Amino acid sequence: MRWIVGYLLILWLLFAIVTHVRQALEVRGHGRIATAADYTVQSLYHAVLLFLLPAYWASTTLTSPNAILLALLAVLALLATFDPWYQAIVHPRPWIAVLFPIVCIFAALNVALPLVGVRPDLALLLAAWTTTVALTPVVQRALDLRWPIAVGALAFLGVLVAGGVYAVRIAVPPAPLSLAQATLARSVEDNLPVDPLGSSVRAADLADGVVAYTAVYAPAGLRQPIAHVWRHANQVVNVVPLSPVYGGRREGFRTFSRKAAFPDDPIGRWSVDVMTTSGQLIGRMRFVVMP
Secondary structure: OHHHHHHHHHHHHHHHHHHHHHHHHHHHHOOOHHHHHHHHHHHHHHHHHHHHHHHHHOOOOOOOHHHHHHHHHHHHHHHHHHHHHHHHOOOOHHHHHHHHHHHHHHHHHHHOOOOOOOOOHHHHHHHHHHHHHHOOHHHHHHHHHHHHHHHHHHHHHHHHHHHHHOOOOOHOOOOOOEEEEEEEEEEEOOOEEEEEEEOOEEHHHHOOOOEEEEEEEEOOOOOEEEEEEEEEEEEEEEEEEEOOOOOOOOOOEEEEEEEEOOOOOOOOEEEEEEOOOOOOOEEEEEEEEEE
């Protein structure tokens, strides 16, 4: 946690300083100093992104919209890794240069805040608001505003941005939450699945019901309510609230939901989405019911 916060503070300070002094340095013939600062900022981007990628990889469901953020992190990490690419693509395009701190700060806070016990839904709001306010140096420089006005405007805008991000929260992985295990079974005994059924189930095997058994990994100190959302042919059939996840268990917090009542024609594709109660997708289990 301290490592992430320290990197973010250094990154933001360098970004703010470079934004304000670059032009003066170049006019006075000190372009090498600006270049050195750019390289330092690029190196910080690289370190932060490489740290974030494993956490987002673990919490992303590749067949869902939250894979978009993972892909963006991967692309930015590649750009920050190779100097020629960074110089050719980022330097001539100021909007990409601004995209780097936006993504790095937001994604890092989205992971860091739950590590100190902040629920992922609240962490999402705080990360979006803080990221918006962190752009104050860029806005102040671009619009030549007084600092109090710039800070106030960005603080207000941050509330709107946080609301917008929350509206599309399904597209943000709930890092550092991740699905450690998912099994379809006939029952559960001693908090373990009994007679796993695999990814293909015959309709006759549903007569006595089945169990969706999942283990969710969460950092120590985190308490997160979750639910199982059963779907048939992409249509919601049942939403089952579950006991809140308590973080700190290496094997994940184990829980399950049982489904005994199936439609008259259960044939087809089924899925069980493991969701936070605020609407972020932790993971998904799929199975097919055959005749």
